[in-house]
Amino acid sequence: MTEKTEQKPPIIEVRALTKSFGSQQVLTGINLDVYEGEIMVVMGGSGCGKSTLLRHLIGSIVPDKGSIKLFNREISTMSEPELNDVRKRFGILFQSGALINSMTVGDNVALPIREHTALDERTIEIMVKIKLELVNLREHADKMPAQLSGGMKKRAGLARAIALDPQILFYDEPSAGLDPVTSAEIDQLIIDLTRKLNVTSVVVTHEMDSAFTIADRMCMLDKGIILKVDTRREFELLRESSVEKLSNQRDQLIRQFLRGDAEGPLTRCKEKSNYEEDLLERV
Amino acid sequence: MNQSTPSTEQPDNLRGLVHSLVHGLALLGGATISIGGKALGMIGSMSLLLAEATGVVLRGVFVPQQRLGQAHLMAQMVRVGVRAIPIIVLIQSVIGMILPLQMFPELDKFGQAEQIATINAIAAFRELGPLMTAIILSGFAGASIAAELGTMVTSEEIEALHSMALNPVRFLVVPRLLATIIMTVLLTVIADIVMVAGGWLTAIKLGIDSDIFFLLTRDAISMTGFLTGLTKAAVFGLLVGLIACFLGLSVKPWQGSDGVGHATTNTVVYSIVAIVVADAVFTVIFYSYGMFT
Ligand SMILES: Nc1ncnc2c1ncn2[C@@H]1O[C@H](COP(=O)(O)OP(=O)(O)OP(=O)(O)O)[C@@H](O)[C@H]1O
Ligand SMILES: [Mg+2]
Numbered sequence: 128m129t130e131k132t133e134q135k136p137p138i139i140e141v142r143a144l145t146k147s148f149g150s151q152q153v154l155t156g157i158n159l160d161v162y163e164g165e166i167m168v169v170m171g172g173s174g175c176g177k178s179t180l181l182r183h184l185i186g187s188i189v190p191d192k193g194s195i196k197l198f199n200r201e202i203s204t205m206s207e208p209e210l211n212d213v214r215k216r217f218g219i220l221f222q223s224g225a226l227i228n229s230m231t232v233g234d235n236v237a238l239p240i241r242e243h244t245a246l247d248e249r250t251i252e253i254m255v256k257i258k259l260e261l262v263n264l265r266e267h268a269d270k271m272p273a274q275l276s277g278g279m280k281k282r283a284g285l286a287r288a289i290a291l292d293p294q295i296l297f298y299d300e301p302s303a304g305l306d307p308v309t310s311a312e313i314d315q316l317i318i319d320l321t322r323k324l325n326v327t328s329v330v331v332t333h334e335m336d337s338a339f340t341i342a343d344r345m346c347m348l349d350k351g352i353i354l355k356v357d358t359r360r361e362f363e364l365l366r367e368s369s370v371e372k373l374s375n376q377r378d379q380l381i382r383q384f385l386r387g388d389a390e391g392p393l394t395r396c397k398e399k400s401n402y403e404e405d406l407l408e409r410v
Numbered sequence: 411m412n413q414s415t416p417s418t419e420q421p422d423n424l425r426g427l428v429h430s431l432v433h434g435l436a437l438l439g440g441a442t443i444s445i446g447g448k449a450l451g452m453i454g455s456m457s458l459l460l461a462e463a464t465g466v467v468l469r470g471v472f473v474p475q476q477r478l479g480q481a482h483l484m485a486q487m488v489r490v491g492v493r494a495i496p497i498i499v500l501i502q503s504v505i506g507m508i509l510p511l512q513m514f515p516e517l518d519k520f521g522q523a524e525q526i527a528t529i530n531a532i533a534a535f536r537e538l539g540p541l542m543t544a545i546i547l548s549g550f551a552g553a554s555i556a557a558e559l560g561t562m563v564t565s566e567e568i569e570a571l572h573s574m575a576l577n578p579v580r581f582l583v584v585p586r587l588l589a590t591i592i593m594t595v596l597l598t599v600i601a602d603i604v605m606v607a608g609g610w611l612t613a614i615k616l617g618i619d620s621d622i623f624f625l626l627t628r629d630a631i632s633m634t635g636f637l638t639g640l641t642k643a644a645v646f647g648l649l650v651g652l653i654a655c656f657l658g659l660s661v662k663p664w665q666g667s668d669g670v671g672h673a674t675t676n677t678v679v680y681s682i683v684a685i686v687v688a689d690a691v692f693t694v695i696f697y698s699y700g701m702f703t
Contacts, residue, residue, distance in 0.1 A: 185573050211575035225570035228562075239574045242581075287574075 136199060138163045138295060138327050144183060144193035146176075153179050154351045157193070166321050166328045168338045170384065171348035177331040178222070180348070181299055184329065185219055186210045197295070215243055217295040218288030222303065224280035226272040232283045233259070233268035239290045258286040262316065278309040285313070289320065296320065298330040302337045314340050335385060339363065347381050355381055456656045459579070460648075463587055466580045482585035490551040490586075491593035495600065498546055502539070502601040506608020509533060514616055524618050527626035530609035535631050535639045539602040541689060544594055544646030548681035551593070552654040555586050556677040559658025560670035566663065578659065587651040594647025595640050602639065642692050649684045653677055 137160035144157035153176045161167045171177050182188045183195055186202050195203045197213055205213070226235045236255045240246060246254070259265045262282035272280060281301060288296060301317065302310035314337050321328050332338050338345065345362045347354040354377055355362075365378060366385040373379050376392055383391030510526035517525050559582060562568050571578050606627055613623045654677045661669040 182569075187569055187572060214573060214575035219570075219573050221566050221570055223566055225566035227567055227570070228565065229558075238576070242574075242576055 135163055137161055137196075138198060139184065139329065140194075140196040140199075141184070142194045142196075144180075144190050144195060146179060146183065146188065146191050152351060154183075154190075157351075157353055159346060159353065159356060161327060161329055163327050164321065164325050165343040166317065166330060166341050168342040168345045169329065169331045169348060170333060170335075170338055170345060172333070172384070175348050176351045177348055178299055181219075181297055181329070181331055185217065185297060186214065215239075215291060216293055217297065218291070218293035219297040220281065220284045220288045220299065220301055222299040224272070224277075224284035226280060226283055226287070228272050231269050231271055232264065232275065232286075235272070235283060236268075236286045236290050239287065243291060254290070258290055259283075261289070262286045263312075278305045278313075281305070281313065282316075285316065289324075289326075292324065293326065295327045295329070298328065298332075300332055301330060302332065302334050310334065310337060311340075313337075317341050335387060347384065349380065349384075452656070455660075456652055459583065459656050459659075460652055462579045463584050466577070466584050467588070470584075482581075483588055486585045486589035487593055489554070490547070490589045491597055494546055494550040494593075494597060497550075498543055498597055498601050499604050501542060501546065502534075502604040503608040505538060505542070506530060506534065506605035506610075507612045510609045510612045511616075514612075523616065524613075524622050524626060526613060526616075526618070527609065527623045528630040531606060531627040531630035532635070534602050534605035534609075535635050537639075537689075539598045539605060540594075540639050540643040540646055541685065543598045543601045543643060544650060544685045545682055547590065547594055547597065547647065548650045548654075548678050548685065551590050552650045552677045552681045553674045555590075555651065555654035556658040556673045557670055559655060560661035560673040563659065563661045564663055564666055564670060568659065569663075583655045583659070586655055587648065590651030590654070591644050591647040594650070595643045598640060598643035602636075638692075638696055642689065645688055645692070646685045649688060650681045653681050653684060 139159070139161035141157050141159040144154055145152075146154040157180065159167075169177050169180065179188065183190055183203075184197070186205070190203050193203070194201055198216065200213065202210060202213055226232070227238065230238065233255050236258050237251050240251050240254055244251075255268065256265055259268055262285050264279060264282055264286060267275065267279065267283075272283070275283060285298075285301075296317075298317065301313050305313065317328055317330060318341055320326050328341075330338075330341060339359065339362075342359045342362075344356065344358050346356045347362075362381075362385060365373075365382055368382065370379060370382065370391075373382060380392040382388075510530050513526050513529050514523060517523050517529075559568075562582075568578055571581060609627075610620070610623055614620060657673040657677050657680070661673050665672075
């Protein structure tokens with residue numbers, strides 16, 4: 128499947144993206160292509176810059192250097208109105224759901240439809256019902272976000288993200304903090320949306336089970352640098368291989384992350400740090 | 411820095427006191443300068459926000475398909491104004507009772523006791539009606555708007571709006587600004603009337619004829635007097651709404667509930683300062699145009 132899609136131009140194209148917050152370099156020379164109809168999973172440890180990368184892709188943050196193309200259009204230099212045209216073509220599910228707390232769940236889902244289309248209220252109502260049914264929340268349309276559980280909020284956020292039938296969907300940790308069943312449901316939903324509606328998905332996660340369930344291709348980020356972008360198959364092989372066979376440090380590191388091992392180059396880095404000197408200095 | 415030179419005779423705590431006093435003064439000086447700089451920066455950014463909001467309103471008025479969201483406006487007006495009505499009625503009626511009572515002995519000496527009606531009416535319509543309403547609303551509406559918008563920033567709601575191609579200025583700021591302006595004006599009318607009513611109660615108690623009281627009240631309030639009072643109210647309302655929206659949206663996501671708390675208290679403090687300064691400016695303008703005669 129990836130063979131076939133890779134001939135088309137990528138729907139998302141990131142080149143040499145670099146970003147610092149103050150003195151802290153968060154992203155360094157990121158290159159990433161995402162092709163139409165695939166699920167790209169972005170993995171990496173906490174604080175490595177995954178959410179920051181996602182925020183660049185949706186135009187919330189402007190890069191220091193580099194280019195970001197969505198639908199073959201450069202978004203990093205776009206004006207706000209131009210950017211808004213692009214934004215209508217993608218949806219994003221935030222880590223916390225980010226529902227508007229002063230509106231009911233139904234109104235939250237209706238919001239982008241009301242604001243961006245000229246449809247009448249009855250049509251909007253039907254569309255909202257359809258979207259909520261997709262995420263199994265149809266009976267909860269009249270509840271306020273505060274009355275929902277964490278998992279329900281995420282599903283409601285997803286219903287809102289797909290309200291305008293976007294071509295790209297971004298997910299920030301869709302299954303973090305959810306029970307295994309709900310988490311599996313969300314995974315299934317991501318797969319269904321991608322396959323049935325031909326949506327392109329970019330999923331940030333550090334749940335390995337979920338990553339291997341949904342991914343077509345995967346991308347491993349560490350300290351703001353992309354270590355590896357490859358198909359799920361390649362990552363699976365890497366996970367199953369034994370340490371001795373892996374010659375380079377980078378592959379060993381990825382393997383440790385994929386397996387969630389306590390022993391490996393990731394943790395060895397930490398041991399080598401100046402922790403003791405730092406402690407002693409303070410005394 | 412001689413107070414920091416060690417001198418054994420000087421009691422330790424005195425030296426400490428002097429030291430902290432000097433230190434405190436230095437801090438105060440530095441703070442004044444940085445507050446001055448910050449205030450200028452803030453006024454600049456707020457003007458930009460106001461300009462953007464005005465642009466949205468104008469486009470809403472002239473371009474039919476640009477929606478302003480009347481539903482939001484009504485909801486905001488109710489929320490901004492209704493809860494404040496009882497407290498405005500209470501405060502204004504009490505002031506209306508006290509002020510004439512305090513003026514009465516002096517005026518009575520000149521045999522002008524009934525002039526308490528005039529004083530009360532002028533104070534109400536020109537000054538205290540708009541001023542007290544705006545100050546009360548800075549606590550009710552301003553604080554709650556700042557807290558709401560600040561919380562929306564920290565819970566990623568604002569970023570979500572941006573990502574859905576919705577402009578928070580159109581979607582959130584404009585209805586809140588319009589609501590505070592409209593409600594300050596409406597509540598000022600209530601405040602004016604209630605204060606006159608309070609004065610009337612006092613007048614009756616003091617044995618002043620009801621008819622004379624109302625006659626004098628009507629004479630004291632010209633149409634310009636009434637309208638300038640409402641103009642003030644509108645501007646005060648705009649200031650409260652603008653400061654609240656600006657400070658609320660200026661909360662940074664990582665500041666969390668701490669940032670929201672700061673935004674809320676700052677809104678009340680800055681609003682009151684802005685209202686009083688604007689009031690002074692108005693007085694000067696009205697004086698120089700002879701609107702006080
Ligand atoms: N607006 C900001 N200002 C300053 N620093 C920031 C900002 N946003 C993120 N950072 C820093 O950038 C780094 C990467 O943050 P990011 O949120 O992208 O991590 P992440 O990979 O999503 O982590 P997690 O898995 O915990 O969500 C962190 O060290 C964070 O402190
Ligand atoms: Mg994150």
